[in-house]
Amino acid sequence: MNSTPQNSVHNKPDELDRRSFLHHTGKLLAAGGLASTMGKAALGSSLNAPRSGGRVLVLGAGLAGLTAAYELSKANHEVTVLEARGRSGGRVRTYRDPFADGLYAEMGAEYIDASDDYGHRYCKEFDLKVITAKLYDALFLRGRKISMQALKEKAVAIPYQGTKPGYLFGQEAQYTKRIVELIKNPERLPPEVLKLDNLSVVELLTRSGAPEDIIALYNYTNATESTARPHELSALKMIKNHHGGGFNEEVNEGRILGGNDQLPKSMALRLADNILYRRPVRRIVHDQQGAEVFFEERGRLTSMKADHLVIALPFTILRDLDVSPSFSSEKTKCIQTLMYGHVMKIAMQFKRRIWDEAGSLGQRVFTDTELRRIYHFSADQPGQRGILMSFTSGGDAQRLGRLSPEKRRDTALSVATSLWPNAPEFYEGAAIKYWNEDPWMRGSYSFEGVGQARNYLEIAKRPEGRVHFAGEHTSRHRATMNGAIESGLRACREVLGS
């Protein structure tokens, strides 16, 4: 397990379980399709109905592409999905093989928040159970161990200057309160708020009198929401978040019992041979009548034509494809420059669940170490062995990304040891996934860089003739599974309505 190479399981095709396919398909047909915001055409039809709609090509079998394809298929369109990998799900990636005793770990998307309506809707449709994840038990900041309860009771303060007692997340909001109060209607932001898009989070917080420590802490508290470094992130984006409430220590986060990959797999099983795997797209030609897409198939270039094209590829990938004629200048600029962060997950397997033993800090610890968040991933999985997950991002993920896999593992174990001193005795190895070195992703998820929070979203999702755009980066619920699904539904509506 220690020598599991990164991405080693990446090219394995997902195994299709015929029994579960029949079971699920039977249920789907009995249910008569989806109950959702889709039009009547989608509601009334099944995937086996004769195709009467147009021909649609969907690029990418992540949740966005799968959702679009699944719903278009139900609406009687002839759909083909081209996917570069040998599996569905994209950034929803559950590792099972590297671990013993049937344990699994989410190396990509993990949490479905209680408010993620689109995600919950499809979990319900496919009979997937979402269980609530544990809140933080403790903090490990500047070498100090602090229990969450002590923090909440204001018995202990965070060792960062300028922080409000009793809280961890959102400490910087006290310095932006005056600006947030200028927002009366989030749909119509006043000019003095809009112009903050020209500033980074660091610049705005510095101007607002926040001590350096507040900015340093923001680097960690905002780490999973955007994976950006604060000097890259638009100040307007932060202000919008503060207006909306933002993430805090009480957010109700859930995970799909048995693994998040069941969600994309449920859609992929229903699309079956409408998905062509190991077909990396290289070139797109489009006009008013439709599009032709060139892709690799067993080492040679081939092409397919369609009346509509849904591009559900991350912009980190699309920016290197040959598109003819070029999209509008606004769209091209957006594709070329939209920001993506760095993210790495390290899943350490331990022979014993040492974090549950006497004297432990707890199961879920927020840190300002290079591992950032460290938590017991396998809390809902039976057995004596357990998986300790590290979710690190931004500059820390980038620095770890420059190290060899062995050194990344050494770093992970060394941080775990500072929290649980007997960790080396029970450590059995670690699986690592650094998304920035994944050839079909090359990043974490999108975020609004300086100058990108004002109109980039509108530009990213706008169709270009018969070419439609889906993916988390085209959704207001950016950086989430929920957003990927929402964008797939929107792209589907565009095709049906055109």
Ligand SMILES: Cc1cc2nc3c(=O)[nH]c(=O)nc-3n(C[C@H](O)[C@H](O)[C@H](O)COP(=O)(O)OP(=O)(O)OC[C@H]3O[C@@H](n4cnc5c(N)ncnc54)[C@H](O)[C@@H]3O)c2cc1C
């Ligand atoms: C480490 C990590 C943690 C995350 N945590 C969470 C979380 O807790 N909660 C949450 O909701 N979200 C989380 N996310 C975000 C979530 O995973 C994404 O927002 C969502 O899965 C994106 O779906 P998508 O369909 O837009 O893109 P992807 O899933 O990236 O799908 C794009 C697809 O295109 C394919 N592709 C790429 N290039 C080509 C090509 N040339 N030709 C053909 N196909 C190609 C890819 O293989 C991929 O299958 C996390 C992401 C990461 C990386």
